[in-house]
Amino acid sequence: MNASAKPERTRLSAEDWEDAALRLIADQGVGALAVEALARQLGVTKGSFYWHFRTREALLQAALERWEQYGEKEIITQIESMPDPLARLPELFRRVAHELAPHRVYAALLKALDHPQVVPVMARVSQRRLEFLTSIYREAGLVPEEALNRARLTYAAYVGFLQLNFTLGLPRISHEEFDAYVEHMIRTLTPG
Amino acid sequence: MNASAKPERTRLSAEDWEDAALRLIADQGVGALAVEALARQLGVTKGSFYWHFRTREALLQAALERWEQYGEKEIITQIESMPDPLARLPELFRRVAHELAPHRVYAALLKALDHPQVVPVMARVSQRRLEFLTSIYREAGLVPEEALNRARLTYAAYVGFLQLNFTLGLPRISHEEFDAYVEHMIRTLTPG
DNA sequence: TCGTTACCATACGCATGAGTATGGATTGCG
DNA sequence: CGCAATCCATACTCATGCGTATGGTAACGA
Secondary structure (H helix, E strand, O other): OOOOOOOOOOOOOHHHHHHHHHHHHHHHOHHHOOHHHHHHHHOOOHHHHHHHOOOHHHHHHHHHHHHHHHOOHHHHHHHHOOOOHHHHHHHHHHHHHHOOOOHHHHHHHHOOOOOOOHHHHHHHHHHHHHHHHHHHHHHOOOOHHHHHHHHHHHHHHHHHHHHHHHHOOOOOOOHHHHHHHHHHHHHHHOOO | OOOOOOOOOOOOOHHHHHHHHHHHHHHHOHHHOOHHHHHHHHOOOHHHHHHHOOOHHHHHHHHHHHHHHHOOHHHHHHHHOOOOHHHHHHHHHHHHHHOOOOHHHHHHHHOOOOOOOHHHHHHHHHHHHHHHHHHHHHHOOOOHHHHHHHHHHHHHHHHHHHHHHHHOOOOOOOHHHHHHHHHHHHHHHOOO
16 A cells, blocks of 8 residues: 555665656656656665765766667668568568657657757657658668658658647547558658 | 846736747747746746646746747738738848847747647647748649649758757857848749 | 775755735726 | 826845755775
């Protein structure tokens, strides 16, 4: 009958706080990142927090860097290892379309682009993904300029979809309808 | 040598406050909407504000509704009056691409989708625009389902572009590069 | 076992920002 | 002119949330 329903750890580490911060950011936004709220959620008080971190700002910074590390290395290497360049884009689209969870933090950070601390992180992550997309389009046969613009278009569509259907709840698209949308997107944005 | 560089009005109306609120939202986000800050900017104090509005929430609500009214009627009627259905989409894309100012409030509200008051407004506006886009695609020859999905894709690309290049400052695209991107987008997303 | 280090609770101070109370100034109108 | 209604200033209260000070308890090595 404790205040928190969490696994009742006895002692906490800095990483525990960072993970909790990322969870909170994922479903309430960075604006909701308050130390006393986090402490309650972890079943401790502020006294604990200020032992691990000098300030709230420091926690946010650490959490963001931790998130940036986890990255998207696996999916990038897996896609790049595919022999047929033309098959990479459809596979990539279907993959990212069907794992919604990892995008929740990204969607939350998208809404915090006024915050000075998240801007550089998002800039780096988005830039890396954009370059990856561009290279895939090049390998699929587009000339450099076309590849870059198509990558911009594709990534913008991804980001916009997150905002419109994830955060905002437009008419709540169904599962089959979503699959049809993804296939339409593949036909429209993929060369060949 | 007054605190505010504004036109020095002697008396204010509720509409003045709503306009000021929208300006502030446009370049600092809804989170920065504070009554004392607004009052300073208008050269008055809170005493004035609480005569016109019952609460901060009421101001935000009024400002949002005001913004929703201004709407996009002109551009919609202008596009719909074009005789050639196939020419409408390129024209629409070029038009919205070259007037950046009106999108600033929309971009700011996009980042405030955690806020209960902005969600319904954004849902209505986005839904209307999406239906308009869908009808244009239908008139351009796409079958209903294709038209809807293409409209979703196009609008998502629009929203994502706002986030990536407006709010976030990815490598700061140049003017010529932007025009090339728009033309690429027209070629890719437009039938015919 | 004893002390040192790591971890946490309690109780503060302090700044910010919303909302209230009340009185003063200005405008329109009879 | 003079009185109401309109508009605004000043001076509060109150809640929230960051950060600090300080003392307490659990873990671990010598």
